[in-house]
Amino acid sequence: MADLWLMSAPWWHFALRGVVIYVLVTTLMRVSGKRAMGQFTPFDMILLILIGNAVQNGMNGGDNSLTGATIMAGTLIVMNLVVAWGSARSRRFRWVVEGRPTLLAENGRIDHRTLRRQLVSEEDFLNAMRSNGCNEVRRIRRATLEPNGQIMIETID
Structure with missing residues (x-):
């Protein structure tokens, strides 16, 4: 039971991996275009699922502990809050992250x-x-x- 919480790397590896993957996937989605984000087709949903699966090992580095998963989930939530906060306060930041009309x-x-x-x-x-x-x-x-x-x-x- 204790193995469920035992991480294979230091905690900051998981946080760093979460940040890098968040920025990478956000950039890829931004480059994919506005229409892909606004009008989900079945193919878009398949793409999102496959991207999630493709980056999973990059995020967890082979670690299957609950502690590592908790750190990564927390990191992703914090990243999302930072992006939302920056977008709400800066037009330039919002344009970089979301794009312009x-x-x-x-x-x-x-x-x-x-x-x-x-x-x-x-x-x-x-x-x-x-x-x-x-x-x-x-x-x-x-x-x-x-x-x-x-x-x-x-x-x-």
Whole structure:
């Protein structure tokens, strides 16, 4: 029973591994694009599960103790709180971590090149238009892809 709590490395190894993996996965998710974060498909969910499995050994270093798991979980929670705190207090920090909104359409004109670059299908864009109460492209004043993956549309009334 005592083996459940016996760690194979010093406590700070687990904290350091947690920080490194958190930053790595956050960076990878940030690079993957806004649409991946905002609109989960079954493939996105599979990807998240596989990423979790892929980084597991990097985080625990082969340690299966409850103490190590507790330290890593605590580290991940603290990292998440630090990111939330920094995002709430600094626009620049939030832009680095989350990204900035991307202009998809303006003054009744859709930027199809930006749609492709942001991995937004025209069908998804048209669905977002309807969801925002806009039935005609010419009524769009401004449409942006927000860092959380939502498409926001301001219309000309």
